[in-house]
Amino acid sequence: MEGPPVTVEGDWSPAQTKTLKNKLQIYFQSKKKSSGGDCRVEAEEGAPRAAVYFSSEEVRARVLARKNHEIILDNKTIKLRLSSEPVSPV
Numbered sequence: 001m002e003g004p005p006v007t008v009e010g011d012w013s014p015a016q017t018k019t020l021k022n023k024l025q026i027y028f029q030s031k032k033k034s035s036g037g038d039c040r041v042e043a044e045e046g047a048p049r050a051a052v053y054f055s056s057e058e059v060r061a062r063v064l065a066r067k068n069h070e071i072i073l074d075n076k077t078i079k080l081r082l083s084s085e086p087v088s089p090v
Contacts, residue, residue, distance in 0.1 A: 003060050005042075005051035007083040014046040016073055021050065024077050028052050034069060035062040042057075060084075 010019050019042040023075040028036040037059035043050040063069075069080040 001012060002040075002053045003057045004084070005053050006060060006063060007085065008050045009048055009081045010046055010071075010078045012073055012078055013087070017045055020071075020073060023051055023073055024025055024052065027069075027071050028063065030056075035059075035066045035077050037062075 001070045008024060010070070010086040012030060021041050024043070025039070027036050028039050028041065030036060036054070040053050041050055041057070042053070046087055052063075054063065064082060070077050071080065
């Protein structure tokens with residue numbers, strides 16, 4: 001059962017949304033990279049924001065407890081800002 005989403009924000013362009021969604025999926029499924037686990041990602045078209053739904057509250061808590069999250073997108077390091085508060089669509 002999924003818990004509430006973790007909101008992920010970063011400096012990526014709308015054109016990168018599809019690639020970003022795949023990168024976030026891989027990143028947050030990796031226990032080694034993000035302390036994550038089984039999850040699904042929903043990225044907002046045109047917004048620098050995504051929602052990650054983890055299958056367990058334990059995994060969600062581990063990810064939120066980790067201080068630094070970053071991915072490499074188009075040879076550029078993107079720092080990710082995580083929040084446990086859901087962000088309503090703009």
